[in-house]
Amino acid sequence: LAKTTQPISMDSYEGQEVNITCSHNNIATNDYITWYQQFPSQGPRFIIQGYKTKVTNEVASLFIPADRKSSTLSLPRVSLSDTAVYYCLLFIGSARQLTFGSGTQLTVLP
Amino acid sequence: DTEVTQTPKHLVMGMTNKKSLKCEQHMGHRAMYWYKQKAKKPPELMFVYSYEKLSINESVPSRFSPECPNSSLLNLHLHALQPEDSALYLCASSQDREVGYGYTFGSGTRLTVV
Numbered sequence: 545l546a547k548t549t550q551p552i553s554m555d556s557y558e559g560q561e562v563n564i565t566c567s568h569n570n571i572a573t574n575d576y577i578t579w580y581q582q583f584p585s586q587g588p589r590f591i592i593q594g595y596k597t598k599v600t601n602e603v604a605s606l607f608i609p610a611d612r613k614s615s616t617l618s619l620p621r622v623s624l625s626d627t628a629v630y631y632c633l634l635f636i637g638s639a640r641q642l643t644f645g646s647g648t649q650l651t652v653l654p
Numbered sequence: 655d656t657e658v659t660q661t662p663k664h665l666v667m668g669m670t671n672k673k674s675l676k677c678e679q680h681m682g683h684r685a686m687y688w689y690k691q692k693a694k695k696p697p698e699l700m701f702v703y704s705y706e707k708l709s710i711n712e713s714v715p716s717r718f719s720p721e722c723p724n725s726s727l728l729n730l731h732l733h734a735l736q737p738e739d740s741a742l743y744l745c746a747s748s749q750d751r752e753v754g755y756g757y758t759f760g761s762g763t764r765l766t767v768v
Contacts, residue, residue, distance in 0.1 A: 643756060
């Protein structure tokens with residue numbers, strides 16, 4: 545099964561745009577890219593999902609290049625409450641299984 | 655109702671005890687999952703139920719026994735656990751296994767084995 549690689553941690557300041565990039569070199573044709581957010585002692589929360597090009601919702605954007613070997617989660621104007629672990633996941637279509645990456649700890653500073 | 659409810663939130667059990675974790679959802683989802691999460695690690699899939707039938711068992715030790723009594727409930731029975739089984743146990747549901755988005759996770763049960 546394909547795996548994802550993402551930075552272990554990132555720091556940002558309030559009001560800035562944050563971009564977290566994930567690599568997934570072995571992504572298969574029917575795999576989807578999904579991002580989740582997790583606060584301490586809580587379950588992960590769905591943020592956004594995409595297959596290719598760009599997807600935007602009310603909280604984030606997801607940019608996926610044509611080769612799909614990487615993706616970038618963009619969080620506009622972060623606040624302190626965005627401090628959390630962000631997981632880049634693949635939905636493995638062949639196995640119909642959601643596979644978590646190692647996660648990126650985002651810390652937003654005042 | 656758009657939540658997955660897990661009980662209890664915290665559980666301390668001895669290595670000879672038998673306990674159960676419970677998970678409930680009323681979103682009409684037909685796929686339900688158990689994940690195990692150790693500190694500072696991503697969740698790891700344990701079991702998948704699809705339409706109340708066990709679809710995936712990720713080589714989990716037999717001291718963990720899942721049960722899906724109906725489409726809204728998922729249990730995880732625990733027996734003779736080891737201290738290394740201490741973790742956050744997460745339940746999740748999705749519309750069905752074919753859909754890769756919209757997984758809803760519960761807040762988890764923090765399990766401590768002493």
